[in-house]
Amino acid sequence: MMMTDANPPPAGSQTGDGIAVRVGQVFKHYGAVKAVDGISFEVARGEVFGLLGPNGAGKTTTVEMLEGLRSPDSGLLEVLGIDVARNPDDLKQRVGVTLQTAELYPKLTVVEVLDLFRSFYKRSLPTRELIDFLDLGERRHAQTRQLSGGQRQRLAVARALVNDPDVIFLDEPTTGLDPAARRALWDLVQKLQGQGKTILLTTHYMEEAEVLCDRLAILDHGRILALGSVDELVNKRFKDRSVRFDQIEALADERLTDLPGVESIKHDDGATLLYTRDVPGTIGGLLDLTEELGVEPGNLGIRRPTLEDLFLDLTGRALRD
Numbered sequence: 001m002m003m004t005d006a007n008p009p010p011a012g013s014q015t016g017d018g019i020a021v022r023v024g025q026v027f028k029h030y031g032a033v034k035a036v037d038g039i040s041f042e043v044a045r046g047e048v049f050g051l052l053g054p055n056g057a058g059k060t061t062t063v064e065m066l067e068g069l070r071s072p073d074s075g076l077l078e079v080l081g082i083d084v085a086r087n088p089d090d091l092k093q094r095v096g097v098t099l100q101t102a103e104l105y106p107k108l109t110v111v112e113v114l115d116l117f118r119s120f121y122k123r124s125l126p127t128r129e130l131i132d133f134l135d136l137g138e139r140r141h142a143q144t145r146q147l148s149g150g151q152r153q154r155l156a157v158a159r160a161l162v163n164d165p166d167v168i169f170l171d172e173p174t175t176g177l178d179p180a181a182r183r184a185l186w187d188l189v190q191k192l193q194g195q196g197k198t199i200l201l202t203t204h205y206m207e208e209a210e211v212l213c214d215r216l217a218i219l220d221h222g223r224i225l226a227l228g229s230v231d232e233l234v235n236k237r238f239k240d241r242s243v244r245f246d247q248i249e250a251l252a253d254e255r256l257t258d259l260p261g262v263e264s265i266k267h268d269d270g271a272t273l274l275y276t277r278d279v280p281g282t283i284g285g286l287l288d289l290t291e292e293l294g295v296e297p298g299n300l301g302i303r304r305p306t307l308e309d310l311f312l313d314l315t316g317r318a319l320r321d
């Protein structure tokens with residue numbers, strides 16, 4: 001007898017709609033602490049989606065609920081069409097997870113840790129392939145306690161990949177890493193996306209969110225303050241561009257406010273920022289002013305609004321610690 005459907009969807013997956021992760025009106029309170037306070041979002045298959053927010057915003061609680069490690073007070077959590085609350089075991093075979101406090105078995109070697117984790121799954125990738133992919137070849141027989149921070153984090157990702165998952169959760173994957181190790185991890189995330197994986201990551205680094213995420217949710221006090229691509233979020237909120245230059249003591253703010261297009265002025269870390277609706281007009285006026293004073297505006301440039309500006313605008317405080 002002929003099969004009418006040559007490619008039936010995998011068991012447990014009714015997601016013909018291209019949605020890998022679905023979170024609907026999820027609440028999780030710890031006494032008076034509203035760790036997660038009614039959040040909803042969806043992640044499309046193949047997307048890198050970020051949860052960006054300061055410490056305590058509710059990021060870890062959210063991903064751990066999606067991984068089936070914590071139960072919500074209420075709300076819908078679905079991964080690959082699987083209801084997390086009802087079928088946690090089905091889910092575990094198809095997702096990969098790095099935890100923030102990953103226990104790495106300090107005395108086991110890289111190969112031993114990966115072999116151990118492979119034994120937990122029905123289906124797994126060969127250890128050698130994982131080690132090559134994560135560039136851990138030279139450290140394969142090192143005990144995990146001897147690894148650098150970056151290598152340890154790459155091993156945590158390798159562990160998350162042993163079952164060749166479709167969806168990968170990375171909780172603050174680059175916290176505490178030096179810039180080179182952080183870059184290496186970013187490359188890795190992009191490589192995984194190139195293979196068609198769906199990735200949900202949490203971070204409190206804005207640059208990380210800007211570089212990696214197709215879309216992101218900005219989280220604070222358990223709530224989503226904004227959701228979209230970086231460009232959408234930033235452009236929707238800010239019509240103004242800013243003109244930046246090294247602060248000039250002799251130049252009074254009142255004179256700057258009078259320049260064409262200027263809406264507001266900010267001084268930040270030795271720089272002056274003029275938020276303006278007329279970049280050429282503002283720069284022209286500024287150059288006239290500085291010429292009059294016999295000075296030059298140092299490091300003059302046009303600055304595009306960033307996620308940091310957005311966060312500041314949404315919450316009244318900086319995201320940076």
Ligand code: ATP
Nearest residue numbers: 030033034035053054055056057058059060061062
């Ligand atoms: P971090 O980057 O520090 O991990 P986060 O955004 O991941 O921050 P969560 O760890 O989700 O934040 O914590 C959200 C809030 O819930 C915090 O106020 C935290 O103290 C509280 N919280 C988290 N887990 C528990 C728990 N098991 N019992 C009580 N309160 C908790």
